[in-house]
Amino acid sequence: MLTARAYRDAAQLTLTIDTASLVDAHSHDIRLTRINSGAVVYVNGRRGAYTFRTVQRFDHPRHRPGSSRRAVVELTVMGGVPDVMDHLIRAERWEHGAMVEALFDRSA
Numbered sequence: 001m002l003t004a005r006a007y008r009d010a011a012q013l014t015l016t017i018d019t020a021s022l023v024d025a026h027s028h029d030i031r032l033t034r035i036n037s038g039a040v041v042y043v044n045g046r047r048g049a050y051t052f053r054t055v056q057r058f059d060h061p062r063h064r065p066g067s068s069r070r071a072v073v074e075l076t077v078m079g080g081v082p083d084v085m086d087h088l089i090r091a092e093r094w095e096h097g098a099m100v101e102a103l104f105d106r107s108a
Contacts, residue, residue: 003097013103016090022081023055029078032058036073052076 002012023030031052052074053059060071081087091104102108 002094008097012094014090014092014094015084015088016092017084018087018089019075022077022087025083025086026077026081027055030055031076031078032072033074034072 002008002014032055033052035051037051058072088104089106090102092099093101093103
């Protein structure tokens with residue numbers, strides 16, 4: 001999205017999240033899908049009641065070289081992540097396709 005035509009000239013904030021700790025803390029509220037649910041130009045899957053599935057009900061494909069079955073494309077947490085700082089690894093500000101400022105870095 002950093003270089004997408006609609007956004008490339010706007011300042012953007014990117015967050016790098018520790019997925020393992022996020023899933024550990026919010027597994028009951030997490031929903032997964034293997035499609036880009038926001039795509040409007042290249043619609044690559046049907047949308048409906050089963051677009052997002054719980055981790056337990058998600059059909060995790062086995063990796064097969066050359067397979068077109070996709071794993072997780074999107075993850076959402078129902079109700080949000082009020083403790084996001086507990087899972088944040090890095091926050092950066094980007095402009096014109098380049099990182100201009102590191103706002104937070106857990107390793108620093």
